[in-house]
Amino acid sequence: METNRGLRVKKETSLNSLRRGFLILETFGVGEDSLSNAEISARTELPKSTVSRLTSVLCDMGYLLPASAVGGFRIGPRALRLGYSALASLNIRQRARQPMQALASRASVSVSLGIRQGIDMLYVEQARGAASLSTRLTVGDRLPIAVSAIGQAYLSICNDGEIAEIAAQLSATEPQLAADLAKTAAEARKQIAAQGYCLSMNSWVSGVHAVAAPVLDLDTKTRMAINCGGVAALLSETRMREEIGPALETLASQISALPPRELIAHFGQ
Incomplete structure (x- = not known):
């Protein structure tokens, strides 16, 4: 059975991952064709291993798309829908x-x-x-x-x-x-x-x-x-x-x- 401390640690870890995920999405500016893991790491000051893990998750969820020609990533349709919804509101x-x-x-x-x-x-x-x-x-x-x-x-x-x-x-x-x-x-x-x-x-x-x-x-x-x-x-x-x-x-x-x-x-x- 998990202790209260263990549950708190899990919650804090999840929140940190969420914050870092949004931080990665915010690095993509207007007119930015694609960014590599190394470029994202440099801009966010997050470890490359963390960036690699999170970009993989964001791709699976549709928030990023692979830009295979350069080995990087670009904004995906799910992230765009969030932006359009915010603007429409x-x-x-x-x-x-x-x-x-x-x-x-x-x-x-x-x-x-x-x-x-x-x-x-x-x-x-x-x-x-x-x-x-x-x-x-x-x-x-x-x-x-x-x-x-x-x-x-x-x-x-x-x-x-x-x-x-x-x-x-x-x-x-x-x-x-x-x-x-x-x-x-x-x-x-x-x-x-x-x-x-x-x-x-x-x-x-x-x-x-x-x-x-x-x-x-x-x-x-x-x-x-x-x-x-x-x-x-x-x-x-x-x-x-x-x-x-x-x-x-x-x-x-x-x-x-x-x-x-x-x-x-x-x-x-």
Whole structure:
């Protein structure tokens, strides 16, 4: 008969395997044709033997598929179904699509809606304007939460406990950004309180300007952020402040349960 301790050990082992399995799935980015066990091991910092065992299980379950030509793996249909189900459950996407496209077309920019995924922001909806002004990022791409405009807008509606949790996750790879995260969130709140959006000038990718604002779905539970950006050479700081930023604040207020300035007062302080 198994002891309570033995049952606890089994449960902890199962939970660790589950966490590692999801960690492996998260290594596959948009446009990633395939990854080998060695590449997955390097990205996740998991032992190669553990990766080999888990990729085999994930293949058996349909979450990964063998990419035989290169001896690696690619995302399988079962994982894709999970992603599509999650996106379909975000009703705000349908509500936001038309006004996002209107702004993107009018201003020749990219407008993207994102949710937090660990230490990143994941694009779940996007509208694009003229290709010459828009960025190349698309739905499914991830941006670092600490240095992107959309990430900072999201941080503006996080409380101290949530900031500390994100900082702890970030500290393993970006200790300085983690140490400064509370200041980053405070600065974003200050900007949004003053103007309804936060502004990023070349702070994440050189040559790209962006503004962003926090968003709350009508279920009042799903927190997100929306950004608007494009090529810096064609989007001056003056235009970002006088045209694009105010337009994004208006858009965020249209699709959100609360306008950006009210959101930071409600969640972020």
